[in-house]
Amino acid sequence: MKFSFRTIEPWPGVQAEDWSSWTWQFRNGLTKAEDFARVFTLSDSEREAFTRGTGFQVRSTPYYAALADHTDLEDPVRRMIVPRAEELAPQGQQISDPLGERKHSPRERVIHRYPDRVLFLVTDQCSLYCRYCLRKHFTGQEQAFVGSKDYEAALNYLRSATGVREVILSGGDPMTLSDGRLERVLFDLRALEHIEIIRIGTRMPVVCPMRVSEETVKMLRRFKPVYLMTHFNHPRELSADAAVALERFVDHGIPSFNQMVLLNGINNHAAIVQALSRRLLFLRVKPYYMFQCDPSEGSEHFRTSVDQSLAIQRELWGRLSGLAMPNLSLDVPGGGGKVGLVPNFETQHENGERTYSGWDGVEGVYTNPTSTVEPENLEPYLSEWNELKSQNYGKG
Numbered sequence: 424m425k426f427s428f429r430t431i432e433p434w435p436g437v438q439a440e441d442w443s444s445w446t447w448q449f450r451n452g453l454t455k456a457e458d459f460a461r462v463f464t465l466s467d468s469e470r471e472a473f474t475r476g477t478g479f480q481v482r483s484t485p486y487y488a489a490l491a492d493h494t495d496l497e498d499p500v501r502r503m504i505v506p507r508a509e510e511l512a513p514q515g516q517q518i519s520d521p522l523g524e525r526k527h528s529p530r531e532r533v534i535h536r537y538p539d540r541v542l543f544l545v546t547d548q549c550s551l552y553c554r555y556c557l558r559k560h561f562t563g564q565e566q567a568f569v570g571s572k573d574y575e576a577a578l579n580y581l582r583s584a585t586g587v588r589e590v591i592l593s594g595g596d597p598m599t600l601s602d603g604r605l606e607r608v609l610f611d612l613r614a615l616e617h618i619e620i621i622r623i624g625t626r627m628p629v630v631c632p633m634r635v636s637e638e639t640v641k642m643l644r645r646f647k648p649v650y651l652m653t654h655f656n657h658p659r660e661l662s663a664d665a666a667v668a669l670e671r672f673v674d675h676g677i678p679s680f681n682q683m684v685l686l687n688g689i690n691n692h693a694a695i696v697q698a699l700s701r702r703l704l705f706l707r708v709k710p711y712y713m714f715q716c717d718p719s720e721g722s723e724h725f726r727t728s729v730d731q732s733l734a735i736q737r738e739l740w741g742r743l744s745g746l747a748m749p750n751l752s753l754d755v756p757g758g759g760g761k762v763g764l765v766p767n768f769e770t771q772h773e774n775g776e777r778t779y780s781g782w783d784g785v786e787g788v789y790t791n792p793t794s795t796v797e798p799e800n801l802e803p804y805l806s807e808w809n810e811l812k813s814q815n816y817g818k819g
């Protein structure tokens with residue numbers, strides 16, 4: 424099956440050469456009411472948000488704003504970038520640091536919540552500020568690249584944290600850094616023997632696909648294994664340019680995953696998630712997570728109820744293959760980490776027998792086996808695995 428992807432034309436008066444330059448897109452970001460008013464007819468609610476100020480920066484690349492239907496107030500792309508008065512009205516759950524990251528931060532810019540993974544916030548800048556951002560307390564404070572003292576302290580911490588296997592570069596958006604800066608970070612991380620995997624969390628393929636050049640991707644590849652974690656929320660965002668950017672990562676051997684957020688009035692419909700997931704999979708990007716929107720300040724109007732999210736996930740169960748299915752997940756407010764949310768297919772549980780009703784209502788009973796091997800009996804085999812690790816997984 425072949426999908427058609429929309430081609431986004433430069434705005435009248437903008438040279439194609441400028442439009443396709445990521446630094447031009449960055450320099451010409453829309454930040455003020457006047458900038459947005461040139462593209463959208465602002466509603467009273469949007470004007471009020473600009474006038475009173477929401478406390479969270481506003482920015483979009485021209486490219487991303489051009490993805491919107493400019494006549495539609497409820498356009499999904501518009502809703503993700505243009506602030507509204509709802510952001511100013513504190514309602515429901517409002518938490519400045521919903522993931523409790525500050526209390527899991529042993530050094531500036533380092534978040535260490537799980538034993539084997541560390542988040543390294545290399546910049547606080549994004550080329551676009553998503554109105555529902557979970558890290559509003561940090562993102563967009565214009566501190567940019569981590570200062571040299573904090574950078575060294577973060578590296579020293581990682582050097583001593585030998586139980587860490589994965590470093591996730593995040594922010595902000597690490598791909599707002601120049602190739603030179605990014606290369607320096609990757610070089611320093613690769614010098615740490617215990618770091619096996621480096622992930623780059625970036626929205627650039629979505630909001631500024633021109634950032635993803637051949638040179639950049641080839642540079643990333645030199646530090647393999649490097650994984651791309653990107654963040655598409657809506658099929659509208661998968662333009663022809665975005666598709667080229669994603670394929671460039673995959674063609675250069677960079678495994679690519681998508682983390683979406685379920686957003687009220689934007690993508691909280693099974694058919695929208697289905698379209699997004701299928702298109703991503705077609706481009707060889709694995710739909711990985713479908714997050715419940717975190718209760719950061721001013722995000723109440725973006726949140727779906729857990730019940731609705733579970734209903735969407737249940738519907739997707741029959742519509743999407745396992746490869747295309749994102750895992751519904753919620754971050755426990757206050758720093759409890761992620762928990763998976765799975766629709767309940769069990770209808771009865773008695774004497775080791777469980778009855779399940781599948782996605783289309785077909786029921787069956789699963790009976791536990793009469794005996795199983797105790798997990799401790801497998802422990803002698805673990806030494807083989809440890810040896811493999813010390814041999815760099817057979818890569819020499």
Ligand code: SF4
Pocket residue numbers: 548549551552553555556557558562594595596626
């Ligand atoms: S790209 Fe990520 S960090 Fe930046 S504003 Fe959006 S959600 Fe927040």
